[in-house]
Amino acid sequence: MRIYKPARHSFLITLLVVIIPHLTTAVTVYPDIRESTELGPKGGSVEVNDEETGVIVIVSFPENSLKEPTRITVVLHGSPLPKVIGKAHINGISVLPAGLHLQEKANLNVFNPPVNVTKGMILYHIINEQFIIPLGSQVKYEEDNWIEGTFYTTGKFGLGTPTAAEITTQSKKLASYNPARPLAYTDDESARQIILIAEKNIFNDVSLFKGPNTGISPEYLPAIVCTSSAGDDCLRWQKVLEQVEGHVTWMHQRRLAGADQSAAAAAEQANAERALKNAMESYLSKQSGANRCGAYLKAAEKYLQTAISLGLDTRTLSFIDQRYNQLKNECSYEFMVERLEWINHPKEKLDDGATLEEKSNWYGTIRCLVPPNEFMGHLPRIMASEGSMSLHYENHWVGYVKEKEHHIESNGSFKIRRIDGTIRSGINDSGLRYPDEARLTIYWDKSVTTRIWGYNLENEPYDRSRTDNEPYEETVTYPLINGYEERIGDEKAGYRIKIIILRNPFDMKDDPNDCF
Incomplete structure (x- = not known):
């Protein structure tokens, strides 16, 4: 049958x-x-x-x-x-x-x-x-x-x-997972x-x-298999850190299971470190795109933060730390403020027959730098600054009577000791933040020497000098618009400021084909 x-x-x-x-x-x-x-x-x-x-x-x-x-x-x-x-x-x-x-x-x-x-x-x-x-x-x-x-x-x-068995199975899969490639099924x-x-x-x-x-x-x-097709081999730092943090979570779960799981917990720590090291090596060996201040910088920042949190050895940290600090300097937002005050009062004869002449030139520049990581906060801070000013002032009065005159001349130098300041951000039409305004408190060290000489009413000559080294501070607000200029006054007396954006990583865009 x-x-x-x-x-x-x-x-x-x-x-x-x-x-x-x-x-x-x-x-x-x-x-x-x-x-x-x-x-x-x-x-x-x-x-x-x-x-x-x-x-x-x-x-x-x-x-x-x-x-x-x-x-x-x-x-x-x-x-x-x-x-x-x-x-x-x-x-x-x-x-x-x-x-x-x-x-x-x-x-x-x-x-x-x-x-x-x-x-x-x-x-x-x-x-x-x-x-x-x-x-x-x-x-x-x-x-x-x-x-x-x-x-x-x-x-x-x-x-x-x-269950314990599921943790073991899933942690093994996570250890063999390649974040650069998509997953598929047999x-x-x-x-x-x-x-x-x-x-x-x-x-x-x-x-x-x-x-x-x-x-x-x-x-x-x-069963899982890893496959890739054109354009799929992309090791993004987000995928790497999810893998690393997944191992850390499994490590904590192993520890909760009891002392007999200490070896398994240590293995999860090792898996997390290995995944991160492999990703950092891949990142450091890869050529950056044209924009080093976008995804490329962000990847270095996140890899470094995670490496520190995992407690990686100093030698391993040094390579990514060096790259990040290099990029942080390259990608900082930097601006300069140019300031000028002037008096240009030529010699003129007064009604009483005396003559008066006054002129002044007070010129200075301020440079401020904001590292890229500061823009992650609500109010980015000025983290580095420098600046100086120079002053020259003259005032000459000569009376109509001989030997009746009074002269003042000041020369000074100013140097920034520090700047406490923050950057207020605006939102453009696309919803993206951009630096909009700087609010600064500037602490100046100065050295101004003033000489006063002439003849008093008794026709006695005098000539004395003094130096002012008293520090002072000022609070100012500047719009962060490249080329912005504000001018008050005329040729005889006035004030002018000019804003120059020296470096603006916000103007740089990532290439969609870049993968970091």
Whole structure:
């Protein structure tokens, strides 16, 4: 007798055709909850509130995290994203547009999740159906039932409690992850099966989650492979730091598991250091683009900050530190103020027959420098300055009676001891910040020598001198417009200032093809 043995693939399809209609009719699919707002370089936050379950999600973007105005949407999903780990406590969160690389870390907060927040719980970035990267800087507020973490790249996120085995599996995947290349799946039968199940919406209704849950066992998920196509090999610092911070989070989770996990925790620290060192070596060996003051500078700054926080050795730090300091000098915002005061009163005969002549020339320059990292704050500070002024003044009065005269002559030099000042920024039509105004308190050291001579009313000659070394200060405000000039007075007496922008990295734009 001939026995017919159906193919495994055919049997699965038959099973799905029979079962799916019954399962799908029994499942309630919850709607997504979403909120959107337009945010720009000033930063801001988006909040999603599920009134039914009490779950609140707040995503905060600090100042300068976004380069330009962007419409940010946060979605609290009603149907589940890929679980990846067994104990996923929410269906998932999406921060859109996906794949947006931020200039500063955004903060993801989840309040009142369906289960109580515990030390073993983590927030994670869902890279694909088999791979997650835990968020950085995670803090769990168990008494307040609140958890937070940070990320550099928008996309899909989850909240769950991984088992020890899942931590081991995911940390190994993270260690072998190449941030320069996109992830793809093997084109095998199991991969197609998973896609088929997902497309047919086979869900299990689990009360712990808002909405349904796929409940697919990880053992059937496809294996990850790294592939690249033209233009894909791009090692962005945001991806590197997410990998590094992911290892640090796994390290903390290992330590929470107990003393027997100390070796595993040390391995995670080593993985974080290795990932960062490899990225820094790649960065230092790569030629910079035409604009060294944009993404190229930012990458050096972030790599250095992370290397310091990881406690890398001095030799490793020295290379990236040297590059960053070089760029910081190149990319500082620098301006100069030129000031001139004058009196040009030629000799003239007064009504009483005496003559009077007065002239003065008071000229000075001020140079101020603002490092690029200062523009990350609300009020960038003047961090370096220099300046000097010179003074020459004469006043001559000669009476109509012989030997009745009075003369004054002053000569002085001024040098800046320090400047305390800040830069006020404006926002252009594109929502980008730019230096708009400088507010300075200038502390001058001076040395002014004045000589006074002539004849008094008794026809007695006098000739005396004194030197004034008393320091003084002044508070001034200047518009930061290149070529700006303000003039008061005329040829006889007046005052003029001129603003010269010596170096302005804000005028430089990144090449879209640059990748740092």
